[in-house]
Structure formats: structure tokens, C-alpha cells
Amino acid sequence: MLTPPAVKKMKGRKKIVMLTAYEYSTAAMLEKAGVDIILVGDSLGMVFAGYKDTLPVTVEDIIYHTKAVRRGAQNTMIIADMPFMSYQAGNASAVKNAGKILKETGCSAVKIEGGAEIKAKVRAVVNAGIPVMGHIGLQPQSTRKDGGYPVKGATAEEADALVKSALALEKAGVFAIVAEKVVFKTAAEITKAVKVPVIGIGSGPFCDGQVLVTQDILGCFTDFTPKFVKKYADTGNSALAAVRRFRADVSKGKFPGRKNYF
Ligand code: KIV
DSSP states (O other): OOOHHHHHHTTTTSOEEEEEOOSHHHHHHHHHHTOSEEEEOTTHHHHTTOOSSSTTOOHHHHHHHHHHHHHHOTTSEEEEEOOTTSSTTOHHHHHHHHHHHHHHHOOSEEEEEBSGGGHHHHHHHHHTTOOEEEEEESOGGGHHHHTSOOOBOOSHHHHHHHHHHHHHHHHHTOSEEEEESBOHHHHHHHHHHOSSOEEEESSOTTSSEEEEOHHHHTTOOSSOOOTTOOOSOOHHHHHHHHHHHHHHHHHTTOOSOGGGOO
16 A cells, blocks of 8 residues: 555656545445545535535545545555645644544545645644645635636746745645646646645646546536546446436336346
């Protein structure tokens, strides 16, 4: 299983592959496929629970889902998201909640959204012996402040602030950083500026690795596909067709067939 120091060493050597999972069977499939890191993202609030953003997700939700993911993937690095208001209120609550997540789930590390403004909290968590992955650029927990999900790092001022944030997080002790929806030239600048790996989502090819939501690459949703997603399957439509066939078979008395019962 990868460790935080091993992830750091991958920079410049091997692209890092990270995907999300929220439950046992997806986690088992990701481990079988050989992904480097499984992220139990707070995106589970939207993708699994159907909330309109990630803000309602609780520490207990993250713990429940991370435990299920760990049972499915016992040999893969698992990172659990720190949900909204589990660290924002202060260093002590950040350490307490990160420690609870690490202790109760068997995950390898936590991920915390935020830039230079949260460096003291990151340092406090790292000093408690808990590995931290940073998350800069678009921060979905700030969607109500931002009024949506804007692209980041398009102006020289924003690019400069993002590079400074990445450097501040590196100094605070993160072992890797997610850069979400950052324009590719700025993401490349960030990747060059820090010694820890930068894992991009919608941030272009010059990052040290890529992360996406598994349901997105599997095409589970048919209504909307973000620009940064590439669909590798059409699960939504094929599952819908399968359920319709099952419904028709049951309605017509074609299921169960003789081999399906005792
Ligand atoms: O919550 C999540 O799934 C994430 C990734 C999309 C990076 O933070």
C-alpha cells in the first residue's frame, strides 16, 4: 500500500491515479484495477446522497463511507475528506476531527480544502501525526460564497495567490495537493513551484496526477457531464436498459425462469 512518503517520491517519476469511492463494491473494483489512491470525497454528499452541494456532509458520514471503502480495498491508500465545518472553526477541532476520522476508518490520510489561509490548521493536523493532502483552486465547500463552481487561476493575481497557497501548504507539511478547475498554465506553474505532487481535476495535463469522480468516468449520470470528465463507460444508459428488461420480464412472468428458483 502506498504511504505519504511514497506518494511524494512519485513526483516526476510516475503519474498518480486517484479515483473516488463511497462504498465497498466500487472500492473493491478500484483496487482490482490498480488505482494508486482511493478518495472518499465529500462529493458523496451530491453523488451518493443527492444533496445540491457538499456542505451538509458530516464527519459521521465520512467515517461510515470510509469504513465501507476500507473493507472493499484493504491494500490501497485511502484518503478521507474533511467535510465542511470539521476544521474551519479552529486548530483544535481540525486535529480532533482528523484524528477521529483516521482512528475510526483505517484511512491513510485526510484531505483538507483551502489555501494559505488554513496553513496553521494543516500544520496542527500534520504535527498530530496525521498525513494531509491539500486542495486548492475550486473549493466546492466554498460554493455558496463563490456563487457556483468557477474556474480558478485565470488572472495573474489569482495565479500568484494559488502558487503562494501551494507553497504555504507544502511548508505546513502536506504530502500532495489537489488542484481543482485551475487553468492549465497556472496548474503547470503550481506543479513546478512545489516539490510535492499536484493532482489535477480539470487542471490540465501538466499536473503530477489526475483525480476524477468514479461515477463520472463510468457515465452513471445522463443529464450533465462536466467538461473535465471523460466517460469510459455508459453505465447510466446500460443500467437503465437492464432495469427496464427486468421490469418487463417480471411483468410478463418471464422471470424467474426455472433455473432461478429452488
Ligand atoms: O470530493 C471529492 O470527490 C473531491 C475530488 C473531486 C477532488 O474533492
